[in-house]
Amino acid sequence: MPPTGPTRPARTAPATALRVCPLCEATCGLTLTIEGTRVTGARGDRDDVFSKGFICPKGASFGELDADPDRLRTPLIRVNGELREATWDEAFDLIAARLPALAEEHGANSVGVVLGNPNVHTMAGALYPPLLLGVLRTRNLFTASTLDQMPKHVSSGLLFGDALAIPVPDLDRTDHLLLLGANPLDSNGSLCTAPDFPGKLKALRGRGGTLTVVDPRRTRTAKIADRHLAIRPGTDALLLAALVHVLFDERLTDPGALAGHLEGLDELRAATADFTPEAVAGACDLDAGEIRTLARELAAAPTAAVYGRIGSCTVEYGTLASWLIDVLNILTGNLDRPGGALFPLSATDRAPRPAGPGKGFALGRWASRVGGHPEAKGELPIAVLAEEIETPGEGRIRAVIALAANPVLSAPDGSRLDRALDGLDFMVSVDPYLNETSRHADVVLPPPPPSQSAHFDFAFNGFAVRNQARYSPPAVPLAAGLMDECEILARLVLAVGGLHGADPSAVDDQVVDRTLTKAVADPLSPVHGRDAKELAAEITHTGGPQRRLDLMLRLGPYGDGFGADPAGLTLDRLVDRPHGVDLGPLRPRIPGLLRTRSGRVELFPAPIAADLPRLRDALARRPASLVLVGRRHLRSNNSWMHNVPTLNGGSNRCTVHVHPEDAERLGLADGAAARVTTEAGEITIPVEITDTVRAGVVSVPHGWGHDRPGTRMAVAHARPGVNVNQLLDGSRRDPLSGTSVLNGFPVELAPA
Ligand SMILES: Nc1nc2c(c(=O)[nH]1)N[C@H]1C(S)=C(S)[C@@H](COP(=O)(O)OP(=O)(O)OC[C@H]3O[C@@H](n4cnc5c(=O)[nH]c(N)nc54)[C@H](O)[C@@H]3O)O[C@H]1N2
Ligand SMILES: Nc1nc2c(c(=O)[nH]1)N[C@H]1C(S)=C(S)[C@@H](COP(=O)(O)OP(=O)(O)OC[C@H]3O[C@@H](n4cnc5c(=O)[nH]c(N)nc54)[C@H](O)[C@@H]3O)O[C@H]1N2
């Protein structure tokens, strides 16, 4: 027996807990060190079936972020114009007293909903916003997607009939990766969930594969590539159209197994006939011969994948570029084949169905009230939110519910939105911080830190380079006075729906009942013909979100089907395997996945055809002499991590990158302040001279500008940076998707 005596202080070794990191799309498994109820360390979980120990500096700061003293610990409500601490009951009472009455008086559209990026990183954000929207029935839905990936949804909707059917590059098996407008060495990947993206790119090169990077900046990703094309911003669609042209022109197209599932091939060939490499070379500022070589290499590679991200989406021809990326994958036979670009099948997806025609994808089913901007995927462009609040008349937005969103910094012209939000009758923010957006709210409902929440990646498993499933229970117990975000959102659904005060688990029970009632009536379901009530009783988990997750897993493609496949997945099985369950490499899914009206891949859809003349016009346009692009720093995440000291500082600085030639021409000195101006606004920002941007391009990161009053983020406020989106008024958008043009817009630069 070890000696124990009363004089020896009791020393317990720190405990550990596993938690999938919610801080970016890579979804790394972390091993957290827990002392008492605090997370004091984080390292990569080497046994994680997917991430195998990878971690980045953000994940390593999990503990600091989690324990940020500026996180709100109680709800806030506005009393006599001032926000003050309140109880949860007071907060929900106020919402229930105000919102339903407002919607009743002014109509459903008078309530606008804004969903920000972290919703895709939480269970709450996946499970409750659809219910909230179902109760509100508003058409005024705005999300970060129209600052991000909406072009990809539109292109997938049109090509495959399903806006969520987004193919991802098969990183572990491909022989040639053509990567446009993405910098995964800093972002750790997006719409391509791949922990250790850097390692996967190095492995690709290590096995003799080729990496081509198209980016106006020589990024860390470009630096490890075989070939870097420093394209002129905004012209990727031209480059891609020329690659398509060469494939047709040189008879290099070979769609392989897809050949029998394509529609519109001849129309596509005709439409791209004039986009020759020579025709686009000037606009793209690339060499025509190099474009031809790239097309030939893509066609010749045993397997290849074309992948684009922010720099191909938040640009003038974002939907066309997103579409052409998959057209290239299709024409080279790489879509839906191992080593190419494949559709993941996540554990909570619907189980695959037999092939056949679907409902298709419609755009512009309604339009915004003031500007007549068409919806895409049920959303209006977030850039028109301010005008919808400001402009009087029937259907004006009078109240806003913002969930995990900071559009004052992340969307164009935050100053205008600032004023607009100030003029609302009522606003609710669900946010851990009092920041540039939530400071306008009448009620702020703070979720607990991530260590106190359970986690499952509903969104990112659907974009993962390998099928797998992992569940993390809360690493530490919910602190006194806090409320789980699932419960916050369930109570919000009840409060706005006129059921204030009801048991929040009723919200989840209703979903479970509805889902099971449908499933037992569905001849293709593994539970067809069984009793819905009996099945509900088989879900023994007590928490509402856990019950719903278990149900989705069990009815999903790998599920136990409530006994139909006894070896299949259940939540209990995931709980038993804390490092996750590997579900294998991605597999072909066409034609079963297609939901177009034709039941085929619609290669040349009408809205695309109608937008193509705009691209053709770009061939003749004189390029602007100076344009701005963004950039992400490894230790950043959009607008909300600047309050963690280790993530704000060092090389993570809000500066404008300027090429030496431009600096000299414009008389700018390194470290001096410069004024960046556009027709919409201006910012003053320190200059960093670097040849990592090409001449004619400057780069400013987003998410900064923490100098507004009334926030409670001391570290961010002390090192505020400036807000690049103040250079935009929101009028530059990709027309099909409503996505803001955040990259490749003309600016002027001068010493300040
Ligand atoms: N110029 C320019 N602008 C850009 C971009 C760009 O590249 N250039 N990128 C765009 C892109 S891709 C995106 S996705 C958007 C992002 O823009 P937003 O969707 O506004 O997201 P964030 O800036 O990350 O702010 C997230 C908010 O959620 C809160 N939050 C954090 N964790 C949680 C949580 O667990 N629960 C809740 N309820 N809230 C939480 C944070 O405090 C913060 O207020 O920005 C876009 N804006
Ligand atoms: N560290 C960190 N990681 C993040 C985030 C973060 O803020 N910080 N944000 C997360 C989010 S919300 C997202 S959506 C993802 C984004 O993930 P990525 O798209 O990989 O991120 P970015 O670093 O914005 O990379 C975009 C690249 O496009 C280039 N670019 C700009 N304009 C053009 C153009 O016209 N053509 C081409 N070919 N390239 C162009 C830019 O120079 C930049 O290098 O990152 C996620 N991960």
Ligand code: SF4
């Ligand atoms: S790469 Fe992303 S998911 Fe992985 S540790 Fe870093 S922030 Fe977390």
Ligand SMILES: [Mo]
């Ligand atoms: Mo994003």
